[in-house]
Amino acid sequence: MYGFEAMTFNIHGGYLEAIVRGHRSGLLTAADYNNLCQCETLDDIKMHLSATEYGPYLQNEPSPLHTTTIVEKCTLKLVDEYKHMLCQATEPMSTFLEYITYGHMIDNVVLIVTGTLHERDVQELLEKCHPLGMFDSIATLAVAQNMRELYRLVLVDTPLAPYFSECITSEDLDDMNIEIMRNTLYKAYLEDFYRFCQKLGGATAEIMSDLLAFEADRRAVNITINSIGTELTRDDRRKLYSSFGLLYPYGHEELAVCEDIDQVRGVMEKYPPYQPIFSKLSYGESQMLDKAFYEEEVKRLCLSFEQQFHYGVFFAYMRLKEQEIRNLMWISECVAQNQKSRVHDSVVFIF
Amino acid sequence: MEEENEAQISNLSTAATEETEDQALIFLDSLDDYLILIQTLSSTLRQGWLELASARHSMGASRVNTALLSLKHRSAATKVELDYHDNAKSPQFSLCKWTSTDDKNSYLENEKVEEDEQLKENMSGLESENEESSLESSKGSETTASPCKTENLKERAKVLSMFGTLVSPKLRASQLSFETALETLVNIANVRSSILEAHAALVKDTKNTKE
Numbered sequence: 001m002y003g004f005e006a007m008t009f010n011i012h013g014g015y016l017e018a019i020v021r022g023h024r025s026g027l028l029t030a031a032d033y034n035n036l037c038q039c040e041t042l043d044d045i046k047m048h049l050s051a052t053e054y055g056p057y058l059q060n061e062p063s064p065l066h067t068t069t070i071v072e073k074c075t076l077k078l079v080d081e082y083k084h085m086l087c088q089a090t091e092p093m094s095t096f097l098e099y100i101t102y103g104h105m106i107d108n109v110v111l112i113v114t115g116t117l118h119e120r121d122v123q124e125l126l127e128k129c130h131p132l133g134m135f136d137s138i139a140t141l142a143v144a145q146n147m148r149e150l151y152r153l154v155l156v157d158t159p160l161a162p163y164f165s166e167c168i169t170s171e172d173l174d175d176m177n178i179e180i181m182r183n184t185l186y187k188a189y190l191e192d193f194y195r196f197c198q199k200l201g202g203a204t205a206e207i208m209s210d211l212l213a214f215e216a217d218r219r220a221v222n223i224t225i226n227s228i229g230t231e232l233t234r235d236d237r238r239k240l241y242s243s244f245g246l247l248y249p250y251g252h253e254e255l256a257v258c259e260d261i262d263q264v265r266g267v268m269e270k271y272p273p274y275q276p277i278f279s280k281l282s283y284g285e286s287q288m289l290d291k292a293f294y295e296e297e298v299k300r301l302c303l304s305f306e307q308q309f310h311y312g313v314f315f316a317y318m319r320l321k322e323q324e325i326r327n328l329m330w331i332s333e334c335v336a337q338n339q340k341s342r343v344h345d346s347v348v349f350i351f
Numbered sequence: 352m353e354e355e356n357e358a359q360i361s362n363l364s365t366a367a368t369e370e371t372e373d374q375a376l377i378f379l380d381s382l383d384d385y386l387i388l389i390q391t392l393s394s395t396l397r398q399g400w401l402e403l404a405s406a407r408h409s410m411g412a413s414r415v416n417t418a419l420l421s422l423k424h425r426s427a428a429t430k431v432e433l434d435y436h437d438n439a440k441s442p443q444f445s446l447c448k449w450t451s452t453d454d455k456n457s458y459l460e461n462e463k464v465e466e467d468e469q470l471k472e473n474m475s476g477l478e479s480e481n482e483e484s485s486l487e488s489s490k491g492s493e494t495t496a497s498p499c500k501t502e503n504l505k506e507r508a509k510v511l512s513m514f515g516t517l518v519s520p521k522l523r524a525s526q527l528s529f530e531t532a533l534e535t536l537v538n539i540a541n542v543r544s545s546i547l548e549a550h551a552a553l554v555k556d557t558k559n560t561k562e
Contacts, residue, residue: 071412107413118421118513128418175512183517226517230508286520290409326408333404342401346408 005202009309012090017308019088020317023081024305026053028324030349036331037343045070045332053077067332074325079131082318092200096311099193100318102159104133106189109160110182112141113150113173146172147181163188176231183223183240190216190242203310211300211315216245217274218293224255224264225286246271261286294348298323302350320350364560371556378549385542392535399528406522414515415522421513426450428510431537441544446537448530449506 009017028036032052039045042065046058049070057073086097108129115125122142129138137154144150150173151164163185171177190212197208220241227237238256242248247255254267262283268274277292301316327347334343407415430450434443511518511526 068412107411111413111418114513114515115418118419119423120418120420124418128413128416130413176516179516182515222519223517226519229504230516232517287405290519329412330404330408333401333408337397337400337404339397339401346405 005309013093013309013311016085016088016093017313019085020313021305024313024317024320027320027350028052028327029351033327033331033347033349036328037340037347039331039335042067042070042332042336045328045335049328067329067336070332071325071329074328075131078318078321078325081321082132085314093311093314095196096200096204097314098159099196100315101132102189102193103186104130105135105158105160106133106163106182106185108133108138109141109150109155109185110178112138113144113181114175114178116142117173117175117178144173147177160185160189162192180236180240186219187240187242190219191244194244197311200311203307204312207304207307207310207312208315211304211312211319213245214297214300216242217247217251218297220245220247220252220255221264221268221289221293224258225261225289228258228260246273288345291346291348294323294326298348298350323348324350367556367560371553371560374549374553374556378546378553381542381546381549385539385546388535388539388542392532392539395528395532395535399525399532402521402525402528406519406525409519409521410514414518419513428506429533441548443544444537444540446534449503 032048035048036045039048043063046061046065049055049058054074054077057077058070061069061073082097082101086094089097111129112122112125115128116122122139125142126139135158137157140154141150144153147164151161155161155164165188173181194209194212194216197212198205200208223237223240234256238252241252241255245251251267251271255264258264258267265278265281265283268278277289277296280292281288298320301320304310304312304316330346331343334340403415428449430447432445432447434445507523507526507530508516511522514522
């Protein structure tokens with residue numbers, strides 16, 4: 001049974017829960033997507049989006065539009081909504097909202113470090129960073145030569161500092177080490193977020209446990225598939241899996257030794273929640289796996305709105321909005337490349 | 352006597368006409384091959400760009416973007432060589448893939464028919480992923496795969512590592528598509544060369560026939 005959230009939640013969280021539920025009703029519907037999928041040019045997409053909440057963000061963009069411009073402006077809307085909620089939030093909701101952005105922070109750190117390794121200009125890299133993951137000293141990342149310096153010079157004062165304990169070495173940063181660092185950081189972040197939600201208790205713990213466990217399991221599958229045929233050893237692969245989730249620990253043991261997609265399928269079909277996902281795929285196929293996972297994620301995120309007085313709705317809204325932006329990116333790419341027949345390959349309807 | 356001369360002239364003109372027709376057929380065949388290759392190139396490039404967009408959709412814009420392309424000095428992974436066989440007027444282009452000399456273990460390898468077939472099988476079977484899993488399992492089982500295929504897989508992974516070492520299969524598929532497009536371009540260059548040669552021969556034969 002949950003605690004008595006209904007009695008106390010609205011004191012500090014009622015306004016923001018109402019705000020986020022209002023934002024949720026502004027998400028694009030299947031009818032909107034059907035209209036967008038019939039567009040012939042990016043300007044048509046802009047015209048259709050002008051009738052939605054994205055209108056003010058795209059109206060001043062000159063033609064010809066580019067797909068990255070559409071994604072940037074839609075992301076700006078998400079950032080504005082997030083910042084409004086964050087500045088109105090009190091503890092512990094503000095910490096919860098900050099946790100949602102740590103994944104983007106990790107992506108930005110890796111982008112800067114990788115780009116610097118490839119001798120790219122820092123300003124160019126900063127422009128490509130996700131706005132939700134920015135922090136003050138991010139540009140200083142370019143001076144670090146190894147992970148120890150990365151931690152000591154920059155990250156020690158950021159929320160990512162606790163996640164670095166597992167990957168501090170004096171080894172020079174190269175492509176493999178950076179990849180391992182990315183996944184190790186993300187693993188530590190997910191586990192920390194999970195513990196934080198458990199500490200909050202009540203409906204938040206219940207709902208967020210399910211959502212984060214799904215995220216951890218999906219990560220495990222993606223790491224397995226992406227590492228097939230690479231130099232990543234089985235032990236290193238096992239170390240990148242999170243220490244929670246439905247697949248922990250026996251599923252992880254089996255995934256660690258998988259050598260092809262069919263073996264991954266064999267492992268996942270033993271778990272009833274994931275059996276329908278893999279039943280949609282034909283043998284040897286992994287192209288549609290991402291869409292199947294996104295569809296399952298969207299289903300779970302939408303279900304979280306069925307309950308009140310918990311923080312899961314904020315996490316769910318952010319993720320649904322990111323999915324919407326992914327949909328718009330895919331539709332824009334298909335229209336720009338004149339590949340409208342493939343538009344439904346990756347669009348996931350939210351409602 | 353006059354009849355014999357007329358018969359000889361008639362035979363010569365028939366032979367010349369047949370030769371002209373043969374040259375015309377060669378020219379038209381080459382042109383047909385050229386048009387088919389152009390179409391193949393167009394569809395392969397479209398597939399490659401869509402797969403790249405799909406990889407970006409899957410991995411995220413921060414992992415697949417132009418800011419990650421390396422600006423470090425490195426030797427080209429793939430080179431085009433020009434050969435003139437037997438003093439022929441038309442050059443022959445060939446592709447030397449994955450010939451980067453950055454790695455000490457790399458070696459020069461010409462385009463091989465077997466690898467073409469392997470790549471073509473990969474492209475046609477990419478939707479089922481069976482070929483890709485066999486390609487990647489061949490990287491793991493070095494005792495059974497030929498050394499050149501293993502080296503190629505390593506070189507491919509090395510080039511792709513600028514986007515990270517754990518990349519989506521969609522990004523690998525797009526790499527294969529663009530690699531196939533590069534091979535098609537070289538084939539187009541060769542076919543174009545043979546078209547020009549056939550055209551020159553045809554024009555010459557036509558002039559001789561008129562004379």
